[in-house]
Amino acid sequence: MPSLTAPLRPPSxxxxxxxxxxxxxxxxxxxxxxxxxxxASFAFVLQWRxxxxxxxxxxxxxxxxxxxxxxxxxxxxxxxFSVSSSSSSSDCAEILGRSSSPSFPFYHGWKFxxxxxxxxxxxxxxxxxxxxxxxxxxLFYHKVIGVTTFFLFVEGEAAKPAVSTVLESIPGVxxxxxTSDLEEKQAKSRVWNETWLSGFFYxxxxxxxxxxxxxxxxxxxxxxxxxxxxWIIHLDTDELIYPAGAREYSLRQLLSDIPSxxxxxxxxxxxxxxxxDDIKDPFTEVSMFKKNYDHLPKDTYFGLYKxxxxxxxxxxxxxxxxxSAARIQxxxxxxxxxxxxxxxxxxNEIKLDEAAILHYTYAKFSDLTSRRDRCxxxxxxxxxxxxxILDFDRDAFIIASTATEEEMHxxxxxxxxxxxxxxxxxxxxxxxxxxxxxxxAIIHGLKESGVFSNAVAxxxxxSKEKFLSSMEKLQNRSSLVPNSVTAGTQSLxxxxxxxxxxxxxxxxxxxxLEISVIQEKAVLPSSPPRLEDLHREFHEYLAN
Numbered sequence: 241m242p243s244l245t246a247p248l249r250p251p252s253x254x255x256x257x258x259x260x261x262x263x264x265x266x267x268x269x270x271x272x273x274x275x276x277x278x279x280a281s282f283a284f285v286l287q288w289r290x291x292x293x294x295x296x297x298x299x300x301x302x303x304x305x306x307x308x309x310x311x312x313x314x315x316x317x318x319x320x321f322s323v324s325s326s327s328s329s330s331d332c333a334e335i336l337g338r339s340s341s342p343s344f345p346f347y348h349g350w351k352f353x354x355x356x357x358x359x360x361x362x363x364x365x366x367x368x369x370x371x372x373x374x375x376x377x378x379l380f381y382h383k384v385i386g387v388t389t390f391f392l393f394v395e396g397e398a399a400k401p402a403v404s405t406v407l408e409s410i411p412g413v414x415x416x417x418x419t420s421d422l423e424e425k426q427a428k429s430r431v432w433n434e435t436w437l438s439g440f441f442y443x444x445x446x447x448x449x450x451x452x453x454x455x456x457x458x459x460x461x462x463x464x465x466x467x468x469x470x471w472i473i474h475l476d477t478d479e480l481i482y483p484a485g486a487r488e489y490s491l492r493q494l495l496s497d498i499p500s501x502x503x504x505x506x507x508x509x510x511x512x513x514x515x516x517d518d519i520k521d522p523f524t525e526v527s528m529f530k531k532n533y534d535h536l537p538k539d540t541y542f543g544l545y546k547x548x549x550x551x552x553x554x555x556x557x558x559x560x561x562x563x564s565a566a567r568i569q570x571x572x573x574x575x576x577x578x579x580x581x582x583x584x585x586x587x588n589e590i591k592l593d594e595a596a597i598l599h600y601t602y603a604k605f606s607d608l609t610s611r612r613d614r615c616x617x618x619x620x621x622x623x624x625x626x627x628x629i630l631d632f633d634r635d636a637f638i639i640a641s642t643a644t645e646e647e648m649h650x651x652x653x654x655x656x657x658x659x660x661x662x663x664x665x666x667x668x669x670x671x672x673x674x675x676x677x678x679x680x681a682i683i684h685g686l687k688e689s690g691v692f693s694n695a696v697a698x699x700x701x702x703s704k705e706k707f708l709s710s711m712e713k714l715q716n717r718s719s720l721v722p723n724s725v726t727a728g729t730q731s732l733x734x735x736x737x738x739x740x741x742x743x744x745x746x747x748x749x750x751x752x753l754e755i756s757v758i759q760e761k762a763v764l765p766s767s768p769p770r771l772e773d774l775h776r777e778f779h780e781y782l783a784n
Contacts, residue, residue, distance in 0.1 A: 358386070358388060358492060359470065359492075359496070360470035360471055360492060360495050360496055361388050361389070361467075361468060361469045361470045361471070362386060362387045362388060362389070362469065362470065362471045362472075362473065362491060362492060362495065362565075363387065363388065363389035363390065363391060363460070363464045363467065363469040363471070363472050363473070364382060364387050364389075364390050364391075364472075364473050364474075364475050365390075365391040365392075365393070365456065365457055365460035365464075365472060365473070365474050365475075366390070366391075366392055366393070366474070366475055366476060366477055367393040367395075367449070367452055367453045367456050367476075368392060368393070368394060368398045368476070368477045369394070369395050369396030369397050369398050369399075370397060370398055370477045370478075371397045371398070371403060372402075372403050372406055372692075372696065373521070374477050374478070375392075375398065375403070375407065375477050376406075376692045376695060377521075377523045377524075377683045377686065377687070377692065378477045378478075378479075378480065378523070379407075379410065379413070380683075380686050380691055380692070380695075381480060381523070381679060381682055381683050381686070382475075382480075382481065382491075383412070384682055384686070385481065385483055385489065385490055385491045385492075386490050386491040386492030386493070387491060388412055388469075389412050389414070389464070389467055389469055390412060390413045390414065391414050391416065391456075391459075391460045391463055391464070392407060392413060392414065392415050392416065393416045393418065393452075393456040393459075393460075394407070394415055394416070394417060394418070395417070395418040399417055399418070404417070405699050406695060406696050406699040408699075409695070409698055409699040409702050410695060414463065416456075416459070418452075425459075426455040426458075426459070429455060429458055429459075430458070430573070431454060431455055431458045431573065431574065432455065436575075436762055437451060437454055437576075437762050439762075440762065443626060443627075444615065444616065444617060444626070444627050445614070445615040445616075445617060445627035445628060446615075446627060446628045446629050446630075446633065447626075447627070447629070450576065450577060450629070450762075450764070450765075453474065453574075453576075453577040454574045454576060454577065454762065457474050457574035457577070457580075458573060458574055460472060460474075461568070461572050461573070461574070464568055465568055469568055470495075470567065470568055471495050471565050471566065471567055471568065472565065472566055472568055472572075472580075473563065473564070473565040473566075474563060474564075474574070474577055474578075475563060475597070478522075478599065478600045478601065478603070479509075479563070479597050479598065479599050479600070480523070480597070480598045480600075480679050481507065481595070481597060481598075482510070482595060482596045482597070482598050482676060482678075482679065483595050484594040484595050484596065485592065485593060485594030485595050486595070489678060494592075494595055495565065498590070501588055502567070502588050502589065502590050503566065503567050503569065503580075503582065503587035503588045503589060504564050504565065504566045504567070504579070504580055504587045504588070504589040504590075505564060505565045505566075505589070505590055505591075505592060506562050506563075506564045506579075506589060506590070506591040506592065507562050507563050507564065507565070507592055507595055507596055507597045508532035508533075508534040508535055508562045508591065508592070508596055508597070509532055509556075509559065509560065509561075509562045509563065509596060509597040509598075509599045510529040510530060510531055510532055510535075510596045510597070510598050510599065510674070510676075511529060511530045511556045511557060511558070511560075511599050511601060512526045512528075512529055512530075512598070512599065512600045512601060512603050513526075513528045513529055513530050513658045513664075513673055514526055514528075514603050514656065514657055514658065515528060515657065515658050515659070515664070516657060516659075517605055517649065517652055517653050517656075517657045518605075519603055519604050519605075520604070522600040522603035522604065523600065523679065523680065523683045524680050524683055524684050524687070525680075526600060526603055526680070527675050527676060527677055527680055528658065528664070528668075528673055528674070528675055529598060529673065529674055529675075529676055530548065530555075530556065530672060530673055531596075531671065531672060531673070531674055532560060532562065532596065532768065533555065533560065533768040533769055534562075534591060535593070535594075535596070536671060536672065537671075540670055540671060540672065541555075541672075541769075542771065544667065544670055544672055545770075545771050546771075547663060547666070547667065547672075548667060548672050550655070551654075551655065552632055552655055553631035553632055553635065553767075554630075554631060554632065554767035554768065554770065555767065555768045555769075555770070556767060556768055557601055557602055557632045557655075557656065558599070558601045558602075558630050558632060558633065558765065559578070559599075559630065559765030559766060559767065560766065560767050560768035561578055561763070561765065561766045561768075562578065562591075562596075562597060563577075563578055563597045564578065564579050564580055564589070566580035566587070569582070570584070571583040571584040571585075575762055575763050576762035576763040576764060577765070578763050578764075578765060579763040598676065598679060602636070602652075602656050605648075605649070605652055608636055608639070608640040608648060608652060609640055609648075611633070611636060611637060611640065612637055612640035612641050615627055615628075615637065617637070619637060619638045619641035619642050620638075621634070621638070624637055624638060629764055629765055630765060630767065631767070632655075635655075639651050
């Protein structure tokens with residue numbers, strides 16, 4: 241037996257060497273395991289105690305503000321981000337629950353050169369009945385690109401307290417309600433007493449809206465001059481300004497580059513081309529637009545006219561003559577919703593080669609029924625002519641008034657929705673269609689950073705404060721009123737009586753000018769050129 245087991249016993253020297261090597265390997269492994277853990281723990285302690293600055297998480301310490309937001313809670317807050325000295329859960333709750341100051345993601349390295357007195361100062365006037373889901377993205381987007389002042393003439397949904405209270409709480413926004421007092425003032429205005437707009441009076445639906453817009457624009461000119469504004473633009477709340485062609489994505493930069501002798505700038509409009517029929521938020525879901533005739537070569541426009549029209553009455557579903565910005569100056573007046581004019585001269589105007597108005601028309605299926613519900617016309621081809629200016633609006637009203645829900649969906653997909661990807665790709669390559677993502681990205685960023693929800697929350701907070709303040713003032717006032725004075729028996733001071741005691745129109749007095757001015761007719765919303773126009777030009781060319 242000893243002879244069998246003897247070879248299995250290692251020599252004493254070899255056993256000591258093997259044991260020593262195993263112990264060294266174990267120590268190395270232990271060191272490699274413990275060292276990273278120790279370093280990680282050390283770094284965590286330094287970071288937690290504020291002893292280490294992480295470059296990746298560094299934010300600029302200086303306060304920067306977006307163009308056009310100098311008076312808003314976003315622009316006036318002391319900083320976009322604050323670092324708390326305490327790590328308690330109550331601090332986190334305070335930051336996450338903060339609603340009085342909307343925040344916007346402000347990344348390291350972004351620079352926004354901004355003066356306390358921005359020039360040129362730009363205002364937008366709009367007549368709207370939309371809700372907050374449309375107005376807030378529209379309003380804050382234009383604040384980002386440089387608009388400082390908004391004159392909103394509201395009625396319908398927009399005039400409800402839940403909406404108007406929020407709008408009134410936003411700095412730079414003036415809300416004007418359509419009241420009998422306003423209508424009485426406008427009935428004495430110069431525009432109402434002139435001939436260039438009178439052909440559209442006392443007509444329903446779109447004609448009525450056209451007159452309201454023109455009268456509101458006349459008032460907005462006066463308010464803009466009082467506010468020290470340089471440029472005024474009339475825009476609907478389903479339209480966004482696309483300031484392409486400027487050195488930066490800024491309407492202020494675009495208009496500051498306009499020569500001083502130019503009175504009016506025309507923005508050709510692009511029309512939304514939706515790709516599915518279940519859109520809920522056009523501003524963040526639509527990226528494809530049909531370009532305006534003015535931004536296309538004539539052979540491309542007419543060569544692909546039929547494919548671009550898709551069986552509709554015109555190249556665009558609605559208007560195609562753009563919108564305009566006017567320099568605030570003496571004797572400025574509106575010339576319909578799309579243009580401005582001057583009583584004393586023909587304005588010097590230019591048309592922009594790249595910038596545009598993005599018109600999100602019929603972008604939602606509900607737009608069909610909303611137009612129908614706002615108009616009381618009969619759904620006949622003859623009656624719709626006195627209610628709607630454009631052909632597609634007439635067709636859409638008849639369909640929405642006479643067809644079933646299923647038939648309306650089929651008509652909408654056939655006439656409005658761009659479902660043929662091959663045609664879309666062809667027209668994109670030819671330049672008829674184009675993709676525009678910047679407004680979508682800006683509005684999506686505003687939404688994600690809580691700007692809209694914080695605006696609503698701030699308005700609720702302000703409303704509560706105003707209510708408590710008014711109640712306190714009322715109590716103080718009632719304590720000062722003698723007991724002999726009873727409510728309802730006192731006549732109002734003359735300064736508070738309803739305006740309108742003067743029967744003579746102020747516009748009549750203004751008409752007495754010693755200068756003869758030819759009044760042009762108002763510029764109506766109109767469609768782009770048709771194929772018939774090309775044929776007419778061709779025949780005229782041959783005739784000459």
